[in-house]
Amino acid sequence: MKTTISTLRKMYENSEKFTVLTCYDALFARILENCGVDVLLVGDSLGNVIQGEKTTLSVTLDDMIYHTRCVARGAEKALIMADMPFGTSQLSPQHTFDNAGKLLAAGAQIVKIEGGRIMAETVAFLTQRGIPVCAHIGLTPQSVHQFGGYKLQGHSETSARQLIDDARILEESGAALLLMELVPAALAKQITEVLHIPTIGIGAGGACSAQVLVLHDMLGLYQEKKLKFIKNFMENACSIQEAIRNYVEAVKNNRFPDREHEY
Ligand code: KIV
Secondary structure, three states, X not given: OOOOHHHHHHHHHOOXXXXXXXXOOHHHHHHHHHOOOOEEEEOOOHHHHOOXXXXXXXXXXXXXXXXXXXXXXXXXXXXXXXXXXXXXXXXXXXXXXXXXXXXXXXXXXXXXXXXXXXXXXXXXXXXXXXXXXXXXXXXXXXXXXXXXXXXXXOOOHHHHHHHHHHHHHHHHHOOOEEEEXXXXXXXXXXXXXXXXXXXXXXXXXXXXXXXXXXXXHHOOOOOOOOOOOOOOOOOOOOOHHHHHHHHHHHHHOOOOOOHHHOO
16 A cells, blocks of 8 residues: 555554655665665755765756656655755745646655745645645755755754744644754754654654665765764665665664764
């Protein structure tokens, strides 16, 4: 049976963790869902791991449509989430709706948009018109130049407060999911506890409702970024499938991320 937003909602209500991995093609879509991954994120990280770019900024809507179509052809069960790439969600709610609609037509069931409260109007516009949104806060890679690098966010009292407020505002605007990247585990836990929607963490500790990693990072294939939260699941596995199953099991049983992989 196809995983939907309602499936994730039920898992959240039953305090059951769900698993997310990035995915960019049909073959891996089949492999990942057969290994029990609940959500396939067609991430604009494809700019790094597929296209060889230093940032995600050059990824286009056409790139995202192409890879979403590939993933949709391979996935029968897993929910498909697609990233809105840089420049496709910042201009206006109407422009974003137009672009998000193309990702849905390519097979996405939900779109992910980077940004805090500034995106609230857009999130409301899309969700009121039938497009589910995952809001992405904390380290938002499309703003890497604004942040001056891939740095931990929310570590001062003021920035932590801002992130909590952003999370609340985005939930009120209708976001179905909230993804937090590179934030202290204690802050992500606090945000998870105040919200009534599932949270997905990457470098955000183990208290989130779900976890995501970039596939090529957790398979130990992409060595450019040496970030503390990345775990190479191939280290104790004999095959890609075993590594992915170990990730799924570790997330579901609260064994990943552990202290070693959080801030
Ligand atoms: O593009 C991506 O892979 C992402 C993850 C880092 C969450 O947005």
